[in-house]
Amino acid sequence: MPEQLFSYEHLYKFTHSVFKSIGCSDEHAATATKTLLSADLRGIDSHGVARLSGYVRLWEAKRINATPNMQIVHETPSTATIDGDAGLGLVVAPYAMQIAIDKAKLAGTGWVAVSNSNHFGIAGYHAMMALQHDMIGMAMTNASALVAPTFSIEKMLGTNPIAVAIPANEQPAFVADFATTTAANGKLEILQRKNADTPTGWVQDKDGNPTHDAHALKTGGALLPLGSDREHGSHKGYALGSIVDIFSAVLSGASYGPWAPPFPAYIAMPENMPGKGLGHFFGAMRVDAFRPADEFKGHMDNWIARFRNAKPADGHDKVLIPGDPEREMNAIRLKEGIPLLESVADDLKNTGSKFGVDL
């Protein structure tokens, strides 16, 4: 498919202007832009600027509040619960993660549950905010239901990602960020656009049978939890996705499980929602709350070096550390630009034209 290259600065200015046009403050627009484009830089194209028009449609549908009054509604020395006031998840999440970091400074760790939010971009961006403070960062979110539990044909969970960022000293940080499904929805979307088959174990059809149909979700099928089937541990992926749902939405007072609000504005909100909006959960742990930071980071260097040098299998140069591919992509795209599919660029142009903002 044809692509166009855009510089980060170019996309930054455009995106910032669009967020300002829907009423965001200068500061919120900057936060939202940085968060959103971090996905494009890191190569997670499904979660980046390609979603900008989706956020705008949610704002048009009055499901996003561009001037939220985010508030701590409950707290203890190491915890806080935040009502995001239907703000952009791209703004609410960094606000909440900062509170987790501030709590950790005083109490050793900080844990923040968020309700009344929506899509927050990539989990890894928020988790990585902790790194500069010599803290381990964690971020997770629930999402609209696309995933069937083991033994079920009903979509009950989102792809519910988990991110964990761990600082090192000379080595780059360990940054894991993954959906709790066998394949992220973004990977499925790529195959849908190509009309290509999926590998076995990514999706099931409406009766719960294995299928290679990338469009199976449109005919009653579902994404599968990490592990794919019972014999390969799908009950573990189902448990992980459930834990993310409960921490993000049941702890915070957001809407959980099959009642999580959908991202596309044209899909009606679920009936009888048991809470407000999407939920997130963030954690920050000072490494020196456990042992001296230099000691910890020295051992992380040793851990990373040892794993990077694990004997590779035939056909592979080396073993990867979580975060390696995204960090390498980030460096390339900052320098060479961010490629957008023509269809995405056209969609951005249309979105900009609503507000007189040129791409």
Add this chain to the structure above:
Amino acid sequence: MPEQLFSYEHLYKFTHSVFKSIGCSDEHAATATKTLLSADLRGIDSHGVARLSGYVRLWEAKRINATPNMQIVHETPSTATIDGDAGLGLVVAPYAMQIAIDKAKLAGTGWVAVSNSNHFGIAGYHAMMALQHDMIGMAMTNASALVAPTFSIEKMLGTNPIAVAIPANEQPAFVADFATTTAANGKLEILQRKNADTPTGWVQDKDGNPTHDAHALKTGGALLPLGSDREHGSHKGYALGSIVDIFSAVLSGASYGPWAPPFPAYIAMPENMPGKGLGHFFGAMRVDAFRPADEFKGHMDNWIARFRNAKPADGHDKVLIPGDPEREMNAIRLKEGIPLLESVADDLKNTGSKFGVDL
């Protein structure tokens, strides 16, 4: 294979006597026995009394200290780091989890990293200690290296389990407890005893190729991370196992990755160990640190009921909630007894005879 039934009380008395015989105090022997037998009750036979002779051999090899001086070596309001003084993991882990619970009472959450320990039984037992306090409990541990990272042929990680226990009100608690591999080592051992093949995706051979050989680990093969291969998300299982290793051992000062000490006493300790013994990590979060406990538990009832009633696939009665099978097994075995393979019963008799304790 022939089995014998033993009552819980019978095995309790026997196991308690053996732990006292190696020098444990009455209280420590009781804690170790309860922890160990919780695995047999819950149906995790690989982690129960079948391992008793293994613990005794570690004591004989002077790798287990029956009278440990467990100490907090570092702490903040919400964290503690504990040196287990080479005590039984079965004793050190409940001690550490209690400190996590005590921290949570004051700070909202408590997080405890443990070094200088060894095998702690099932992770779920420790996580479940939080439930009676209306807290979410978490437990994880590293373990000796049996698992190859994605793209590698070298065994670098243990089966590194994660347990999360979440309280409800009328519904039984949500209790997830799983190895971060496609199949737990205990499941592999069952196939080894039967000389049966494994399903695809559980193990690889010495060159990193798929194999069905349940004995592959003895000829340079390895267990595979949850996800089995790259196409099915094994990089996610590898990341999860790594996070457990780092939280348990790098945060605490234990020995990590390929340097984790082995359970069998006849295997030499790794050279150049970067820390002391095995490591664990525990967490406790007061649910009322986020929202009123009654509210949270009411929504957990709703969550559990909704998921239990998700539409089942053909051939399945219902969708399971994590912890359902183990809770049901626990009730059956308390009433009807615990079946032990004859080889396990013989091994226990031999172990008891060293100390004049009859099975």
